[in-house]
Amino acid sequence: MQKKILVVDDQAGIRLLLTDLFTSKGYHVATATTGKEALEMINTSPFHLIIVDYRLPIYNGPEILDQLHQNEQEIPALLMSGLEESIKEEVSRYSQVKAVLTKPFDVDQMVEIVKSVIG
Structure with missing residues (x-):
């Protein structure tokens, strides 16, 4: 079964980069530009x-x-x-946050993290 990733970013370049990157690795990628749009997508899929x-x-x-x-x-x-540094402590209370990545991020590192989290 193809794993589904939702990329939520208001920068088109980041959405496009991550879509191309993870599609090429065999994942299904959907994108959202706002948090509201992301929540609507999560509630339907x-x-x-x-x-x-x-x-x-x-x-x-x-x-x-x-x-x-x-x-x-x-x-x-x-x-x-x-x-990254200023938000790490704030987001540490969220059990579902598996990593905090600094922009610009290392593409290879992101792929490794995604593989370790969802396979």
């Missing part, structure tokens, strides 16, 4: 992993995680940010 930007319009990364937790949807998540 199951995902094995969410790769989400910390700063987003409407709902930011932590707000998406809070909403998923309230809905008892414990989907593993990778959080991306340009401010």
